Amino acid sequence: MKHTLIAAAIAAVLASANASAAVNFEWSHQWTFNHSAGNGSNALGAEIVSFDAANERLWVIGTNSDLGLGGVDVLDLSGNLTHSLDTSSLGGINSVAIANGKAAIALTAPIKTDAGQVRFYDAGNYGFLQSVAVGANPDSVTFTPNGQKLLVANEGEPSSYLVGPSGDPVGSVSIIDANSYNVQTAGFDAFNSQAAALKAAGVRLTGPNASVAQDLEPEYIAVSADGTKAMATLQEANSVAIIDIATATVTDIKAMGFKDHSLPGNGLDASDRDGPGNNPLNGNIQNWNVKGMYMPDGIGSFNQNGNQYFVTANEGDSREDWPGGEEEVRIGNAVIDTALNDAMTQAHGSDWKTNNDKLSRLLVSKSGDIDNDGALEELHVYGARSFSILDMAGNIVFDSGDQLEQIIKAQYPGLWVDDRSDNKGPEPESAVVGNVNGRDILFLALERSSAVMVWDLTDLNDIKFLDMLVAAGDISPEGLSFFNTNQGSFLAVANEVSGTTSLFKVAAVPVPGAVWLFGSALLGLIGMKRNRSV
Numbered sequence: 001m002k003h004t005l006i007a008a009a010i011a012a013v014l015a016s017a018n019a020s021a022a023v024n025f026e027w028s029h030q031w032t033f034n035h036s037a038g039n040g041s042n043a044l045g046a047e048i049v050s051f052d053a054a055n056e057r058l059w060v061i062g063t064n065s066d067l068g069l070g071g072v073d074v075l076d077l078s079g080n081l082t083h084s085l086d087t088s089s090l091g092g093i094n095s096v097a098i099a100n101g102k103a104a105i106a107l108t109a110p111i112k113t114d115a116g117q118v119r120f121y122d123a124g125n126y127g128f129l130q131s132v133a134v135g136a137n138p139d140s141v142t143f144t145p146n147g148q149k150l151l152v153a154n155e156g157e158p159s160s161y162l163v164g165p166s167g168d169p170v171g172s173v174s175i176i177d178a179n180s181y182n183v184q185t186a187g188f189d190a191f192n193s194q195a196a197a198l199k200a201a202g203v204r205l206t207g208p209n210a211s212v213a214q215d216l217e218p219e220y221i222a223v224s225a226d227g228t229k230a231m232a233t234l235q236e237a238n239s240v241a242i243i244d245i246a247t248a249t250v251t252d253i254k255a256m257g258f259k260d261h262s263l264p265g266n267g268l269d270a271s272d273r274d275g276p277g278n279n280p281l282n283g284n285i286q287n288w289n290v291k292g293m294y295m296p297d298g299i300g301s302f303n304q305n306g307n308q309y310f311v312t313a314n315e316g317d318s319r320e321d322w323p324g325g326e327e328e329v330r331i332g333n334a335v336i337d338t339a340l341n342d343a344m345t346q347a348h349g350s351d352w353k354t355n356n357d358k359l360s361r362l363l364v365s366k367s368g369d370i371d372n373d374g375a376l377e378e379l380h381v382y383g384a385r386s387f388s389i390l391d392m393a394g395n396i397v398f399d400s401g402d403q404l405e406q407i408i409k410a411q412y413p414g415l416w417v418d419d420r421s422d423n424k425g426p427e428p429e430s431a432v433v434g435n436v437n438g439r440d441i442l443f444l445a446l447e448r449s450s451a452v453m454v455w456d457l458t459d460l461n462d463i464k465f466l467d468m469l470v471a472a473g474d475i476s477p478e479g480l481s482f483f484n485t486n487q488g489s490f491l492a493v494a495n496e497v498s499g500t501t502s503l504f505k506v507a508a509v510p511v512p513g514a515v516w517l518f519g520s521a522l523l524g525l526i527g528m529k530r531n532r533s534v
Contacts, residue, residue: 023437139153151223270362280419452480
């Protein structure tokens with residue numbers, strides 16, 4: 001019995017040590033491929049990357065909007081181009097995913113408000129297999145863990161808010177059987193009658209003259225480990241959608257709410273002209289009485305101790321790109337409600353609105369006009385400059401607060417991009433969680449800082465920043481793909497602005513102190529046994 005108790009105690013100590021032990025995160029840059037015509041590329045850019053485990057190749061999609069060209073480049077793990085496909089005649093290419101020897105690429109129709117398509121290819125010989133019609137503007141594709149189904153986020157972006165329903169298609173999620181190619185649609189039409197209740201719950205519905213289904217625009221999707229549920233980010237709506245895969249049903253829309261930037265640990269650098277002579281003052285992170293809209297973009301998933309979690313990259317976005325959707329305004333140019341102005345003056349001084357050292361430059365949404373009288377009662381900023389961890393119900397169980405900006409300021413000042421301080425900061429773009437040497441490691445792409453942050457999520461009560469991945473010449477990471485092979489753990493990064501794909505090898509190695517901690521605990525337990533046996 002004593003031996004059993006001691007063994008159980010040692011196991012408990014070991015489990016605790018594994019969860020909370022410090023690690024040395026090690027990485028090395030393997031190579032960078034430039035997707036240029038001179039290198040044989042048809043992609044002519046790099047936006048999304050996916051790993052083909054069966055053939056150990058990377059599929060990278062990209063576009064050159066100036067030339068109206070785009071396609072897929074396939075790279076081996078040495079960084080050599082093995083195949084390139086021109087998709088320009090098929091429409092705009094948006095995403096790629098690979099499972100069980102099949103590659104799926106998402107394409108927007110030449111008229112983007114028309115139905116899009118997903119084309120399946122044999123990942124081994126690149127042969128075309130099948131085309132499947134999906135919703136308008138399919139923005140991302142994601143396979144279930146077993147590769148049997150493909151989920152497609154049909155963003156349904158408008159061409160204009162000024163021409164009626166024809167200019168604003170509905171958003172939806174297509175679910176395609178990867179064997180039969182039958183397709184089901186998880187739509188939002190059932191929520192059209194619930195607009196008032198959704199708004200009251202915090203779902204941001206701001207598209208002019210849009211129904212709920214038109215207003216919700218899925219960006220990215222992550223799937224639960226058991227393949228039964230999925231979560232889609234609804235960036236502009238500041239929400240996520242929960243999807244039952246078997247029934248192809250959206251079961252809930254969960255608002256992410258607001259971050260209170262007045263609270264300790266939730267500060268932000270609010271100006272790009274807050275230094276002497278209107279020059280930037282890098283890392284001028286302060287607390288302000290403004291509300292951050294999380295507005296998640298990329299999303300990853302992981303399962304820990306039987307519990308399903310999702311990680312969102314809280315980038316932020318507006319509807320400003322589409323005619324009739326104008327909603328951005330700088331605080332210095334905004335009409336402010338009298339009560340809000342009085343409160344802000346008391347908190348931040350009478351020049352809070354006019355001084356570039358304060359909030360004059362900060363870009364906010366007109367959605368802060370709560371009573372629609374033309375004046376802002378609240379200050380809503382785009383994005384939360386953070387990542388969040390959500391449970392399966394869509395509840396936020398962790399948010400990184402202002403750690404992204406604080407870490408860049410303190411440890412990587414060369415990565416600070418102050419001309420974005422007034423608008424979304426470092427812009428966390430995408431997130432993926434991988435198992436590295438038994439640990440749950442988050443890779444978070446920062447679009448404006450041109451780097452990938454690395455976090456250890458193994459102990460959710462003690463989440464730790466580990467390091468920053470940077471490759472010279474890479475600008476604006478957009479897509480991430482983590483994978484393990486016999487050679488180790490790797491992260492592939494597609495960089496949108498530089499049009500490059502880089503491969504990093506990564507490892508998480510326990511530090512000697514963690515080993516010592518377990519050894520000390522073991523000796524202590526042995527000592528306890530000896531004392532009791534005396």
